[in-house]
Amino acid sequence: MYDDNQQSGYESNQQSDANQPAYQPPPMQYQSPPTQHQQPQYHQPPHQYTPPPQQYQPSYPPPQRAVSYPGKGMSIAALVLGICSLVIPTFGFLLAITGLVLGIIGKKKAQEVGAPTSMATAGIICAAIAVGWGIISTILCFTVCTSTGLFAQLFNALDYYW
Numbered sequence: 700m701y702d703d704n705q706q707s708g709y710e711s712n713q714q715s716d717a718n719q720p721a722y723q724p725p726p727m728q729y730q731s732p733p734t735q736h737q738q739p740q741y742h743q744p745p746h747q748y749t750p751p752p753q754q755y756q757p758s759y760p761p762p763q764r765a766v767s768y769p770g771k772g773m774s775i776a777a778l779v780l781g782i783c784s785l786v787i788p789t790f791g792f793l794l795a796i797t798g799l800v801l802g803i804i805g806k807k808k809a810q811e812v813g814a815p816t817s818m819a820t821a822g823i824i825c826a827a828i829a830v831g832w833g834i835i836s837t838i839l840c841f842t843v844c845t846s847t848g849l850f851a852q853l854f855n856a857l858d859y860y861w
Contacts (some may be wrong), residue, residue, distance in 0.1 A: 770808030774819035777802030781825025782844075792837075795829035798822055 780798030784791040806819035844850050 708783040737803045768809060768812050770812075770814065770816035770819065773801045773805030774809060774816070774822060777805055777822025777826065778818045779822075781822040781829065782830035785825055788836075791829050792833035795833060798826035799830060802826060 777798045780794045780801065784795035784798055787794065800818045802823035806816045806823065808815045809819060
């Protein structure tokens with residue numbers, strides 16, 4: 700079918716490709732955009748630091764000094780002792796009595812000068828609750844210990860050692 704002089708299509712393509720130069724893309728031509736719609740080029744000078752004005756006025760008022768009035772320290776102490784007396788059960792009764800006294804004195808002194816009495820009032824309330832709780836728990840403890848005979852056992856043990 701094939702003649703020796705004739706070559707197959709594949710072989711003839713290989714030979715013809717070998718004789719041709721390698722593929723080169725067509726050269727790109729630059730086209731400038733239309734000049735009607737071009738934006739102007741701005742030339743800005745380098746940024747220069749401008750110092751602030753010499754007399755600077757702050758936009759906020761200067762800080763105020765804390766207001767102090769007679770009885771403020773006692774009011775704070777009454778509040779702290781009142782809160783501690785609620786939290787600490789062991790010495791709570793003693794702290795509550797001290798807080799109650801300081802709260803009453805602090806409230807009277809603050810009322811004399813027309814100062815706020817809210818901290819003293821809060822301390823008095825916390826201390827009064829702690830005093831009430833201390834009285835109730837003492838009565839309850841005494842009742843339970845007496846009814847169970849715990850006191851009798853304790854006194855018998857003490858008599859043994861004396």
